[in-house]
Amino acid sequence: MASFYEFHQRHGVALGELLTRWRPGRRGGSWQSFLANLGARPERHRAISLRVERRPPRELIQAEMTALIDACDWLRDKFLLSLLRVTGLRIGEALGLRHEDLDARRRLVVVRPRENVNRARAKTWSREVPADAELFRLYSDYLHEEYGLLDCDHVFVNLWGSPIGEPMSYASVDRLVRRLRDRTGIAFSPHLFRHSYATGLLRRGVAAEVVQHLHGHASISTTVDTYSHLGVEDARRALAAAGFLDESATAEPIA
Incomplete structure (x- = not known):
């Protein structure tokens, strides 16, 4: 039917x-008396x-992400978008980061579920996400040039708008996104950085189990279902990288 x-x-x-x-x-819960419907x-x-x-979300190509980061006026904002780009964190996880969560020696960003005054939250368990040295250099520049002597354990804070030194809010990120959209003409949301990060990993042959862990998905089926839009050319590249396809050979014409 x-x-x-x-x-x-x-x-x-x-x-x-x-x-x-x-x-x-x-009305109410699951139990109802036999007269409840009268x-x-x-x-x-x-x-x-x-x-x-279900239409998959649009991906941001590398040039678009670079253009958005370059369009930021402040190191704080450049660092925020760079963090999303190289770790795939949810925006709530980024806004909830403390300084203790950034391990420059091991080049790790640690996501920990906490209660945050800016209502930022991590949806799942604690996890460690590797990052590159360039991200931590940008973090260091941000601390020295803009963060200064502010007394706050949150990484992302208000630097100019009131209340200065308090954790950055979702509303502040929304205003930043709208400014960058107007400035660059690129339609994006913070979540597109996350989506592009995972898609890029899978296209490079990173196992779905690894992407599941890095993304903080509770189930691998969530990872597989979310990124089921990867096409036949992605499969071809993965098979070639694994040695199952010889891309150098020329196909014989069919008579």
């Missing part, structure tokens, strides 16, 4: 009324759920 409705939906038939039905309204107003419910094609 669902296939019948899906066929007509693909061919432009309006199915709104066909796919809904009325039933008595419900006097309750009927509610509309979908009778059949149709599969909706």
Whole structure:
């Protein structure tokens, strides 16, 4: 039956009324007395759920990420976007970072779930994400040139807007994103850095289990489902890198 409705939906038939039905309204928890429905107003419910094609989010290419970082006026903002680029952190995880979470000696960024006054949060367990030396050089420049003697354990703080020295908020990031969109003409969100990071790893042949850990996904199925848009050319490159395809050989013409 669902296939019948899906066929007509693909061919432009309006199915709104066909796919809904009325039933008595419900209140409260799962248990209801046998008289609970008397006097309750009927509610509309979908009778059949149709599969909706999920479009993968757009990726940021390397040139776009570089342009966005270069368009930042301040080292704090350059460091924030660079961090998202090379670690794939969620924006909430980045805003919740403390100085103790950046291990320059081991070149690690540690994500720890905490209660934060700016309401930033890490969704999953603690994890360590490797980063490159350039990111930590930028962090050092940010501390010396802009952070200075501010007394705060958060990495990202208000440097100019009130209250100065307090942890940076989601609203501040939103204002930064809008400024950079206007300045560069690039439509982006902080999450696109995360998506592009994971996609780039998978395209380079990094195992899905590794990407799952770096991304902080609770299940590997989340990683696989989210990045199922990788195409046949990605598979070809991975097979060639693993030695299963000889890309140097020329295919013989078919007679």
